[in-house]
Amino acid sequence: MTQTEAPPDSAPKRKGKLPLVIGLAGAIALGGGGFYATYSGMILGAGEEEESTPAHAALPDITFVPVDPITISLGPQSSARHLRFASQLEVSSPYAAEVQLLLPRISDVLNSYLRAVELAQLEDPSALMRLKSQMLRRVQIVTGQDRVRDLLISEFVLN
Structure with missing residues (x-):
């Protein structure tokens, strides 16, 4: 081998x-x-x-109606003492006068709702969108479904 x-x-x-x-x-x-x-x-x-899509889209025919600021005192178990809330309503221009007329009722609905919300929800930063949708729904019930397009929150301060 x-x-x-x-x-x-x-x-x-x-x-x-x-x-x-x-x-x-x-x-x-x-x-x-x-x-x-x-x-x-x-x-x-x-x-x-x-x-x-056109380069310059026409803006919709809207008006912003300011809602009177609301200050709500919170309970003794909260770390904050007050909630300051201010908002504006986005309204189609033909309905601006009608919504302006209903502002006291809108303030009442928002005030009643914010007082009924639990303190934990108010302190949770992620709950603002849920609160906004609930408030918008209540405002639309007061004003009529097609009058208010959106609720814009301009101030939501716990102090």
Whole structure:
């Protein structure tokens, strides 16, 4: 049993770095092409939507009706003593006079609601959106569904 030794010339040849460079260049080219196609709107149609919207959209016909600020004293178990609340109502312009006429009733509804809310909800910063939607719903019941579009809270301070 004799072993045959391979001549020194037949050692495995190393592959060059050329396939790696070609693969890397291809990946960069395809990535750049994909980015350009998406950004320019050739894919997903983003370019069509931008062309159809006007550059200067007309503002809606709205009026802001200020609601008198409300100060509510909180119970003895709270860390704060008072809640100061101020807001404005976004109203379609034809209904501004009617909503202005109902402001005492709106203040009463907001005051009653804020006094009934639990102290933990008032102190929770994430609860403001829930409170806002509840107050807007009550204001819309008082004024009618289509008169008040939104309630904008300009001041909500616990001190």
